[in-house]
Amino acid sequence: MKLNISDRKKKIITRFYKIAIVIIGLVIVIFNDTFGRLEGFVEFIDFYFILVFITISHWLFKQIKSIIRLKNEKAKTELLHLKSQVNPHFFFNMLNNLYGLVDKDSKKAQELILKLSDMMRYSIYEGDKDTVLLSEEITYLQNYIELHKMRYHKVIDVQFNIDVKNNDYEIMPLLFIILLENAFKHGVENLRAHAYVHINLEAQSNDVNFEIENNFDVSQDNHEVGIGLNNLRRRLELVYPKSHTLTIDKTDNIYNAKLTIKKL
Known part of the structure; x- marks a missing residue:
């Protein structure tokens, strides 16, 4: 049961990241004409893409870390079974x-x-x-x-x-x-x-x-x-x-x- 709950949490977090990125992108597209004339718009775009990159990198790091942890736990469980x-x-x-x-x-x-x-x-x-x-x-x-x-x-x-x-x-x-x-x-x-x-x-x-x-x-x-x-x-x-x-x-x-x- 714990494994199912963990899987649900991962799916919810993944969807949240995707929705957040899409919403921010849509906001930029819709208000492009307005914000394009404002000073600092380029800096805002740079900041946006940096934020997206950091967010995706953080998510990927957590997923890789979780996969490695599960693999190690599986190996330890198998090893204990073999020893027994x-x-x-x-x-x-x-x-x-x-x-x-x-x-x-x-x-x-x-x-x-x-x-x-x-x-x-x-x-x-x-x-x-x-x-x-x-x-x-x-x-x-x-x-x-x-x-x-x-x-x-x-x-x-x-x-x-x-x-x-x-x-x-x-x-x-x-x-x-x-x-x-x-x-x-x-x-x-x-x-x-x-x-x-x-x-x-x-x-x-x-x-x-x-x-x-x-x-x-x-x-x-x-x-x-x-x-x-x-x-x-x-x-x-x-x-x-x-x-x-x-x-x-x-x-x-x-x-x-x-x-x-x-x-x-």
Whole structure:
């Protein structure tokens, strides 16, 4: 309803400007013979056109500003919606595992609950922010890895190499988790043995490089692009439109993803 009222106001203001300009123009035309002989008529005409120019420029500026504001609000709304979609099924899966662990291994279940609580808190409160410290995002990824290690009953080769030279680097939250989640979901989840996930994260003064590689079961590969990956690409387009590169390579049974973000 507010949008309709705003539209009506814009139409009324636009009509007012048009009518005012037409009326002034008609007055000048009708009384041209009379005013043409008066001293200062030329100055009056100059003043009139300057007034019209200023009025139209002011109106155009307001319209452009309104369009930009609405576009930014739409982008922010879409971004919040995309963030809310990040890894909800992971939490449901983890809760199901906790249900089975409560009677079998209560101590392990307690550890899982604490880590899961930290991750959920981060997703809810930090995930709504425009940016977070890279160090906070790293801790979130480490908690995710530890939860999966506790969850599986098989040996997984997980390596997370971190080389961060700028601890104050800020980044959009929940950015790398989709690539990490895909490595476990489509790789580790379906492999009975020899599963691995190797991660390299480097942060220089002007950019962040995130690379992740994992193996997967070829027989379980459906070659479809998941919702999570489309979500990531869209968020990158909204926040880092001309300052990111995302490449994904798949050869034999190896999946490799590289994401580079330039500092805004």
